[in-house]
Amino acid sequence: MQPKEITHPAAIKTLNDDLLPAMKEVGDKFGAGELILPFVLKSAECMKAAVAELEKYLLKEKGSTKGKLVLGTVYGDVHDIGKNLVKTIFENNGYTVYDLGKQVPMQKFLEKIEEVKADAIGLSALLVSTSKQMQFFVEHARKNNMQIPVLCGGAAINSNYINRVAKDGGIYTPGVFYCKTMFDGLKTMDSLVSQEKTQFVEQWQKRIEKWTETIVEKPEENIMARSDIKPVTPPVPPHLNKVIRFEPKDIDLNEVWKFLDKKSLFVLSWGLRGKSAKESEAEHEALFEEWKKKILTEKLFEPRAVYGYFKCHGKDGNLTVDHPNGEKLVFEFPRSSRSKHLCLADYFGQDDVVAFQAVTVGTKVSDIIEQWNKEDKYTDAYYLHGLAVETAEAMAAWINQKIKDELKIDGKRGLRYSWGYPSCPDVSQHYIVWKLLEPEKSGMTLTESGQIIPEQSTAAIVVHHPEAEYFAL
Numbered sequence: 525m526q527p528k529e530i531t532h533p534a535a536i537k538t539l540n541d542d543l544l545p546a547m548k549e550v551g552d553k554f555g556a557g558e559l560i561l562p563f564v565l566k567s568a569e570c571m572k573a574a575v576a577e578l579e580k581y582l583l584k585e586k587g588s589t590k591g592k593l594v595l596g597t598v599y600g601d602v603h604d605i606g607k608n609l610v611k612t613i614f615e616n617n618g619y620t621v622y623d624l625g626k627q628v629p630m631q632k633f634l635e636k637i638e639e640v641k642a643d644a645i646g647l648s649a650l651l652v653s654t655s656k657q658m659q660f661f662v663e664h665a666r667k668n669n670m671q672i673p674v675l676c677g678g679a680a681i682n683s684n685y686i687n688r689v690a691k692d693g694g695i696y697t698p699g700v701f702y703c704k705t706m707f708d709g710l711k712t713m714d715s716l717v718s719q720e721k722t723q724f725v726e727q728w729q730k731r732i733e734k735w736t737e738t739i740v741e742k743p744e745e746n747i748m749a750r751s752d753i754k755p756v757t758p759p760v761p762p763h764l765n766k767v768i769r770f771e772p773k774d775i776d777l778n779e780v781w782k783f784l785d786k787k788s789l790f791v792l793s794w795g796l797r798g799k800s801a802k803e804s805e806a807e808h809e810a811l812f813e814e815w816k817k818k819i820l821t822e823k824l825f826e827p828r829a830v831y832g833y834f835k836c837h838g839k840d841g842n843l844t845v846d847h848p849n850g851e852k853l854v855f856e857f858p859r860s861s862r863s864k865h866l867c868l869a870d871y872f873g874q875d876d877v878v879a880f881q882a883v884t885v886g887t888k889v890s891d892i893i894e895q896w897n898k899e900d901k902y903t904d905a906y907y908l909h910g911l912a913v914e915t916a917e918a919m920a921a922w923i924n925q926k927i928k929d930e931l932k933i934d935g936k937r938g939l940r941y942s943w944g945y946p947s948c949p950d951v952s953q954h955y956i957v958w959k960l961l962e963p964e965k966s967g968m969t970l971t972e973s974g975q976i977i978p979e980q981s982t983a984a985i986v987v988h989h990p991e992a993e994y995f996a997l
């Protein structure tokens with residue numbers, strides 16, 4: 525093919541006057557709830573294909589990018605749907621994104637920033653425990669007088685946290701920006717690469733100077749506080765100290781999908797919200813059926829589950845579980861400072877029984893999602909990710925029901941609590957569960973921060989006590 529001597533003016537015009545404005549409009553319509561996320565991704569796919577075509581006529585001149593973003597999910601965190609969406613939207617709005625993947629050590633970020641002279645860095649995290657990496661990065665950048673603006677996003681962070689990270693230890697003047705969505709990130713990046721950058725950063729600095737943290741007054745922790753929960757006679761489990769494992773061949777996904785929360789699938793995981801969602805509801809029911817068929821025929825999921833019953837006793841906020849090897853494993857559960865002063869350990873008496881479970885839809889699906897994103901099949905990757913997420917939740921409900929059936933408890937008895945949620949916030953307690961259930965023998969391992977690999981996995985403790993309820997601390 526003829527080396528590109530010149531950039532074809534029509535190509536530039538099409539890019540700047542038609543395609544980029546069209547993607548901008550897509551973003552605005554999404555922001556206004558007039559377009560659902562799958563259609564945003566479909567537009568991004570068209571944009572990618574159009575730009576690929578245009579590139580035949582575009583001389584890849586130096587600087588023929590709106591800006592360079594180094595992006596990744598922080599160290600210890602395996603969740604990348606958020607990061608992938610940011611990459612898709614930034615790339616299809618003229619930016620060059622250096623995607624370093626997930627579980628990215630700080631050193632790798634620093635090297636890439638230096639290598640490509642990035643205009644900004646984008647950090648993503650799903651859990652509070654891993655979002656600390658954002659603080660560590662800003663502390664390092666501040667200490668080394670770096671000048672790179674930092675964009676932060678993810679399910680478990682908020683502006684309060686990011687403002688604190690930006691201000692503690694002296695305002696990090698290049699800016700630390702909390703981005704609730706990918707489009708917030710895009711707006712911030714547009715300002716950071718525009719002529720108005722200096723003003724934009726100065727306005728941010730002024731805002732952060734005035735910003736003071738809204739401290740939520742917590743009632744004095746009264747260590748003597750106790751809940752009125754009285755232990756009950758525990759149900760008799762069919763076995764003790766025995767780990768039950770389900771391999772993919774043992775799991776009928778059609779059975780599991782009976783526990784799937786379709787509302788959460790359509791609205792939360794498939795992004796069907798806003799005005800245009802109503803019109804396409806029927807369409808998505810059909811899509812759900814189609815995807816289930818595809819997952820079964822192409823074996824896209826490798827569902828596995830483990831659970832078991834163990835002897836235990838609760839005392840003074842600690843739940844001590846008897847490991848079959850005689851070891852006493854202790855879960856220190858926090859006590860709520862709210863009126864009932866609830867604590868998970870209160871639900872267990874002297875000679876009691878507790879069940880633990882861990883489930884996953886496997887690694888294969890994460891690899892396929894990654895592959896499809898590389899092939900710019902963003903929409904399919906998004907739909908598959910959403911179904912994987914909800915199937916992981918459905919697996920947890922399916923096993924939970926099995927435990928309730930075996931313990932002959934029903935109704936709302938047998939609540940399952942997952943670490944990282946308010947009643948038991950410390951995900952590092954997954955390490956204790958891994959000693960009891962050995963989920964690694966079913967393909968589930970833990971990162972340093974206690975996150976589960978594969979990404980679409982959950983773990984939980986099942987409480988048989990009839991008065992058990994979900995509570996905040």
Ligand code: B12
Pocket residue numbers: 602603604605606607609610645646647648649650651652653675676677678679680703704705706707708709710913914916917942943944945946949951974975976977978979980981982983984
């Ligand atoms: C779906 C979900 C899951 C799914 C997986 C999610 C995934 N991403 O793969 C499953 C069911 C597997 C799961 C598991 C767990 N989860 Co969960 N999960 C959620 C849920 C409901 C939605 C998260 C999500 O995927 N959102 C959709 C994506 C697209 O949004 P996002 O990642 O936030 O990204 C968007 C923005 O944040 C932004 N963004 C993100 N990153 C970046 C970066 C930049 C630079 C920019 C500009 C923007 C940006 O743009 C993206 C698009 O707009 C949240 C609650 C919530 N509503 O957020 C809880 C939540 C994150 N989970 C939570 C927990 C505790 C867990 C478990 C630890 C529970 C357990 N013990 O088993 C496990 C851990 C799993 C593991 N592998 O370790 C807690 C975390 C709290 C905490 N302590 O940190 C949450 C907050 C629920 C809660 N209310 O407490 N979870």
